[in-house]
Amino acid sequence: xxxxxxxxxxxREFVTRVRTRWFVISTISVPxxxxxxLVIPLWAGGREGGSVRRIAVLDATRSSLGPALERxxxxxxxxxxSRISSDEGGRERILVDSLSELAIGGILDGFILVGERAITDxxxxxxGSNAGSVREMRELKAVVQQTVSSVRLREAGVSAxxxxxxxxxxxxxxxxxxxxxxxxxxxEGAIVLAYLMAFTLYIALFVYGQSVLRSVIEEKTxxxxxxxxxxxxxxxxxxxxxxxxxxxxxxxxxxxxxxxxVAYTLRNQLATLLDTPDVASLAxxxxxxxxxxxxxxxxxxGFFLFSTLxxxxxxxxxxxxxxxxxxxxxxxLLVPGILVFPAVLDDPSGGLGTAMSFIPFSxxxxxxxxxxxxxxxxxxxxxxxxxxxxxxxxxxxxxxRIYRIGILMYxxxxxxxxxxxxxxxxxxx
Amino acid sequence: xSHAVVLLEGVTKHFTEHRAVDALSLGVREGIVYGLLxxxxxxxxxxxxMIVRILLPDAGRVVLxxxxxxxxxxxxxxxxxxxxxxxxxxxxxxxxxxLAEARGIRRSEAEQRSRKWLQRMxxxxxxxxxxxxxxxxxxxxxxxxxxxxxDPRLIVLxxxxxxxxxxxxxxxxxxxxxxxRGGTTVLFSTxxxxxxxxxxxxxxxxxxxxxxxxxxxxxxxxxxxxxxxVVGFEAGGDAVPPVFRDRRIVAHVDDYGSYAEVELxxxxxxxxxxxxxxxxGARLRRFEVAEPTLHKVFVDxxxxxxxxxxxxx
Numbered sequence: 219x220x221x222x223x224x225x226x227x228x229x230r231e232f233v234t235r236v237r238t239r240w241f242v243i244s245t246i247s248v249p250x251x252x253x254x255x256l257v258i259p260l261w262a263g264g265r266e267g268g269s270v271r272r273i274a275v276l277d278a279t280r281s282s283l284g285p286a287l288e289r290x291x292x293x294x295x296x297x298x299x300s301r302i303s304s305d306e307g308g309r310e311r312i313l314v315d316s317l318s319e320l321a322i323g324g325i326l327d328g329f330i331l332v333g334e335r336a337i338t339d340x341x342x343x344x345x346g347s348n349a350g351s352v353r354e355m356r357e358l359k360a361v362v363q364q365t366v367s368s369v370r371l372r373e374a375g376v377s378a379x380x381x382x383x384x385x386x387x388x389x390x391x392x393x394x395x396x397x398x399x400x401x402x403x404x405x406e407g408a409i410v411l412a413y414l415m416a417f418t419l420y421i422a423l424f425v426y427g428q429s430v431l432r433s434v435i436e437e438k439t440x441x442x443x444x445x446x447x448x449x450x451x452x453x454x455x456x457x458x459x460x461x462x463x464x465x466x467x468x469x470x471x472x473x474x475x476x477x478x479x480v481a482y483t484l485r486n487q488l489a490t491l492l493d494t495p496d497v498a499s500l501a502x503x504x505x506x507x508x509x510x511x512x513x514x515x516x517x518x519x520g521f522f523l524f525s526t527l528x529x530x531x532x533x534x535x536x537x538x539x540x541x542x543x544x545x546x547x548x549x550x551l552l553v554p555g556i557l558v559f560p561a562v563l564d565d566p567s568g569g570l571g572t573a574m575s576f577i578p579f580s581x582x583x584x585x586x587x588x589x590x591x592x593x594x595x596x597x598x599x600x601x602x603x604x605x606x607x608x609x610x611x612x613x614x615x616x617x618x619r620i621y622r623i624g625i626l627m628y629x630x631x632x633x634x635x636x637x638x639x640x641x642x643x644x645x646x647x
Numbered sequence: 648x649s650h651a652v653v654l655l656e657g658v659t660k661h662f663t664e665h666r667a668v669d670a671l672s673l674g675v676r677e678g679i680v681y682g683l684l685x686x687x688x689x690x691x692x693x694x695x696x697m698i699v700r701i702l703l704p705d706a707g708r709v710v711l712x713x714x715x716x717x718x719x720x721x722x723x724x725x726x727x728x729x730x731x732x733x734x735x736x737x738x739x740x741x742x743x744x745x746l747a748e749a750r751g752i753r754r755s756e757a758e759q760r761s762r763k764w765l766q767r768m769x770x771x772x773x774x775x776x777x778x779x780x781x782x783x784x785x786x787x788x789x790x791x792x793x794x795x796x797x798d799p800r801l802i803v804l805x806x807x808x809x810x811x812x813x814x815x816x817x818x819x820x821x822x823x824x825x826x827x828r829g830g831t832t833v834l835f836s837t838x839x840x841x842x843x844x845x846x847x848x849x850x851x852x853x854x855x856x857x858x859x860x861x862x863x864x865x866x867x868x869x870x871x872x873x874x875x876x877v878v879g880f881e882a883g884g885d886a887v888p889p890v891f892r893d894r895r896i897v898a899h900v901d902d903y904g905s906y907a908e909v910e911l912x913x914x915x916x917x918x919x920x921x922x923x924x925x926x927x928g929a930r931l932r933r934f935e936v937a938e939p940t941l942h943k944v945f946v947d948x949x950x951x952x953x954x955x956x957x958x959x960x
Contacts, residue, residue, distance in 0.1 A: 226748035234737055440732030445793070448699035449721035449750050626701060636663075 223450045224458040231433065231462025236469065244425075245470050249477040252414060271348065274317055274329040275301045278310055283369045284332055290365045296357065314345075321347055330362070337370060412563060412587035415513055418474065420556040420583050423520050426467040427528040427548070433459055434532030434625070435541055443625045452622035457614075460525045467521060468514070475510060513586040515603065520582025523610040524552060526617035533624030534632040555580030559587065567593040575602050578609035616641060650713065652677045652801050652832040653698060658707035660693050667693040669856040670707070675834055675849070680827050682843040683836040684941075685853035686949045691836040692729060694853070695805050698834070699726045711801070722751040725799035729806045731790050735779040739765065739789055742778060746793040757796070764792040768818070784812050791819060795826065802826065804835035808842055820846060840942040850941070852948050859948045864941060871944045874898075876909045876917050878924065879933030890923040908937070910947070 235241055273291070277284030284301055291297040302317075304310045320326040328346015335341050342362060348354050364385065371381055434456075437443040446455050481488065531544040555574065562571040566588050574580040575588060581602050588594050623640045624632060632640075653675035660668040668690040675681040683691050696702040697709055700716050709716040712723060733742055740761055747757035765771050768788045773781060781789065787810070795802060802823075808816055823833050823846060837843050843850060850867060852860040860867050880888065891900045891907065896919060899910040911920060917936045924931060939947075 222751065223749055226745060230737075230741075230745050234734070234741075238736075436734065440734070441728040441730055442732065442734065444696070444699075444701055444728040445726055445746065446749050447701045448724070448726050449718060451718065626696070 220450065220454055224454050224461075227446075227450075227455055227458030228462040228465070231459050232465050232469075235429070235463065235466045241466070241470070245473055248418075249474055253481065270296060270298055271327040271346075271354070272298045272325075273327055273346065275299055275332060276304055276310070276313055276317065276329055277301055277332050278304050278334055279332055279336060281337055281369065282372070283336055283366065286365050286369055287330065287332065287362065290361055294357075294361060318345060321345065337366065337373070340366060342366075408591050409563065411509070412566075412590045414478075415509075415590060416556065416559050416563075416583050416587040418471070419513065419517055419520070419586060420552070420559075422467050422471060422517060423524050423552060423582060424549070426463050426521060427524040427552070428545070429466075430460060430463050430525040431528040431532040431541060431545055432538070433463065434529050434621070435535065435538060438533065438625050439537065447622075447625065452625060453618045456526065456529050456618055456621050460522060460529065463525060464518065464521045467517065471514070471517060509586070509590050512589045512599070516582040516586050516606070519603070519606045519610050523578065523582075523606070523613050524548065526610075526614045526621075527551070530617035530620040530624065533621040534627070534637060536628060551579040555583035559583060563587065563591070566591045572598070576605055578606045581606055650677050651675060651710075652712060653681075653834060654708075654710040655694070655698075656708045656710070658694070658697060658704045658709060660690075660697060660702060661705050667856055668697070668704075671853070671856070671858055672707075673851045673858060673861055675832060677832050678827065678830050679848040680823060680833045680846050681835075682847035682850040683834065683853065684838065684840065684843055684850050684945060685836075686838055688855075689853040689949070690856040691853060692805055693856075695726075695803055695834075695836055699724060699803055722797055723800045725794040725797065725802040727790060727794040727802075727804045727807060729809065733778045733786055733790060733793075736777060738775050738777055739770070739781070740774045742789065743793055743796060747796045750797040750799075752797045760796055760798075761792070764796060768792060784815050787811055787815050788818065791822070795822075799831070801832045801834065804833070806837055807835050808837060808839060816842075840940070840945050844941040852945060854949045860944070868938050868941065868944060871939055871947060874911045875937045875939045875943070876911065876920060877933065877935045877937045878907045878909055878929075879931065880905060880907075880924075881930040881932060888924055888927050888929045890920065890927050893923070896920055896923060905932075908943075 275284055275287050275291075277287075284303065288299045288301040291299045302313060304313050314331070317326065317329045321328050324347070326346075327348055328344060331343040331345065333341055333343075344355070344358060368381055368385065371384075372378070376384075434443075437446070443452075443455070527548045528545060531548050532541060535541045535544045558570060558574055558580070562568075562574060562584055565571065571584060571588055571593070574584045575594070575598065585594070585599070585602050589599065619641055620637055624637075651674040653673075655671055655673050658668055658671045659666065671690070671694060683694060685691050693702065697704050698711070698716070700709075700718055700721070711720050714720070734745075737745075740758065743761035743764070744754060744757045747760065748754060752760070762771075762774065765774055768791075770785060770788060770792075773785065778786060778789070791807075794804070807819055811819060820842070823835075827833055844864060847864060849863050850861070851858055852867070860870065862870075878888075887902060891897050891902065891909070894912065896912050896915050897909055898912045901908040909920065911917065921934055924934075
């Protein structure tokens, strides 16, 4: 009988939510948004970076640096270069002025000033309308740096062949090693996945926790809770509600994960479609089964912990307005996890990350991300989950006690003292 | 006397700072309409909540259908709380099916019954509409259907007439009478005596958490009747017959000028008042020993401090 009634509660919570427009929109928009944030900058960046800059090299030296720069810059295809020699003293100032005007007028993008001491001191200037672009300056500097080095070495008597061999490009591939053994995906992919997981879990815990809170308040303000409480234990009602809403969360998460898997499987086709030659730069992470299991485990436990606390918060208030205050303590437990997350990701195996993985209120957000990055061993995982399970158990017991008294209280919001009193006095049902 | 559906024995409930219900005992026989009457704060809602098992008494026993009250009996009970509402976003049929499921009715059965009741209450066209699209009166009907859908043997209604429009008051009254004819026991609380007087077979009047009167309406009135006299006299003579001010004979008087409702003092017989009036020279048009209205009994019992502890009915 009790099981049938609990099932009715679970079913109602699940069906009424999944059928809403809000559910459909959020289910579609989150992957779309994530996909957008991953792909659009890359795509736009690729387009913009492809535009060719027109620059001049104002060469005040008699060395081979000027011609070498002209040649090397032009070779990348990113710059159209014209070299102007200013070896006669006094002309330089006039040339700088007129080049500046050309740059301001948009006829040139900028110009490089190669002074007398360019080779000895490395003193080279770039004036240009795009001097604020960090990426373009980095590219420019790389070419200039390499050219100056080459010229210096040549002048020091190094042969062209030796030079070419010495400066051949190096490819550094980052492969992350998981502490628990085995190799994970590329380091970059893992970090993207870690970010996605942490934020998705945080948002899911927050949104679905709030959903439980509102559901409790709705039943309380409409007094439906009295009808229900006269036919089932308030604990049954609360747990049924939490399971129902949690199932919606898991359902939505699994749709999102499925989208991720599809995107990962089709990443080559996607890259072609987007006209991005570099597949790896799409950074669509591959989600391993282990990572998924860890994420689902932490979501489920974390959700039970937070949503029962939200349910208790909903039970002590008498209106939606009051709920804003009552839920604050619960939200304050949830937020630190996401606040410290970027710092944790900078040093996933550091003290902060380890500590936050044992604190049950932040571990649901921190731990799956650290697991994906590969710095967590099975022992640490077991401890973290153990602590979370224990806290969730205690949390449910306390929340249930507050809930079953709170839902029948009307008139005013319960004070902290009263809630403490409810927790202490045993109350048989 | 037939079997008691609801039996309260010395039921007491404390809240933090006050005693909401104090050693209350009452019995509701099967198949009657029973009114729990009392002013606001008399403990009616607390009593009802203990009957439907969402509160537990600190002391005393609640016996339903001859057994200790428990949630396992919830399928036999229909309960409509005060100041009620519904899930606004859900469809009418879904809400009703859910409420019936929560009472232990199977889903398919619940749906069938819901449709039948919606037809009967002329809400058939609204079956698949959202609750929030319904007018307040229609929502009230849906709430009532939700209360009786699982065919309970006892219906407990907390202030059922509060906030109803006149049409729904009539619908509710008719349905209650019909359910009673079908053998259902109905217990409801109200502070509106006119309805209670028309609908109830028996009543319990509560004041300050205690029972001050219980029994059939006629008995309760009789317990407080015979002490009331309606006097009509011709205006013009003495403005007020002097005997009205004699506290030995007249305990209380409602003077309307040429008409007065008089409550006799203790031990005073109506004929003594008549003698005094005649002796005082009053020109009487009417002298009648009246059965008080339930309202009058209620106000007498509930009004002022004297209400508590006055003789039981």
